[in-house]
């Protein structure tokens with residue numbers, strides 16, 4: 295999937311958040327969008343998923359072939375773990391819930407099974423941020439879709455659980471699905487076959503693999519490479535337009 299030129303303005307903002315942005319997703323790799331806070335990653339994912347309509351982007355995927363994990367959990371806090379699992383797995387209507395649940399449980403590692411068991415009767419409002427995210431994402435990974443979009447799926451998740459989440463997402467790529475995610479945790483990409491899309495100043499200014507990104511900046515630390523990349527692009531503010 296390619297986007298040739300995408301511009302998006304938010305109401306009341308004089309400059310566009312996305313400015314003639316071009317991007318090419320790789321169907322055989324995990325596509326990872328990175329960039330500073332406020333760079334426009336969520337906006338881009340919102341447009342690709344159809345949450346924000348855009349006259350400049352026409353998805354080649356039908357609505358029912360797409361699943362989008364958003365950052366917040368727009369669900370009542372009294373829902374329990376088992377309700378979330380049922381709600382998400384039931385989205386795949388051709389399969390019965392008991393069959394989907396059996397497949398879901400079989401896909402989990404032993405510690406994940408313990409976690410599911412523990413969260414089964416816990417209300418969302420009583421789960422930690424990481425527990426809630428793990429449950430939502432692992433359930434979403436069970437759905438049969440062609441395009442999967444995850445907005446910061448590993449934010450606030452401990453390293454062990456993060457591995458389970460990333461493995462689940464990576465398995466989708468291996469199954470031939472198009473997967474796009476955003477992240478601020480660059481170190482997690484080291485062992486993943488991914489294509490990084492660096493969003494900065496409304497455009498994708500770098501597309502390539504993790505190793506090339508590090509090599510380009512002559513470092514083994516992705517956070518340093520990130521900082522160097524931002525500096526290369528010139529980070530100065532225009533003093534004339536500040537605080538007016």
Ligand SMILES: Nc1ncnc2c1ncn2[C@@H]1O[C@H](COP(=O)(O)OP(=O)(O)OP(=O)(O)O)[C@@H](O)[C@H]1O
Nearest residue numbers: 304305307311329330331332333334335336337338
């Ligand atoms: N509904 C909105 N109306 C006006 N401006 C918005 C709206 N949503 C987002 N913005 C602005 O657009 C810019 C990009 O926001 P966006 O959430 O896409 O960034 P992001 O890269 O996902 O940030 P983060 O890494 O912090 O999650 C920000 O400056 C934000 O303030």
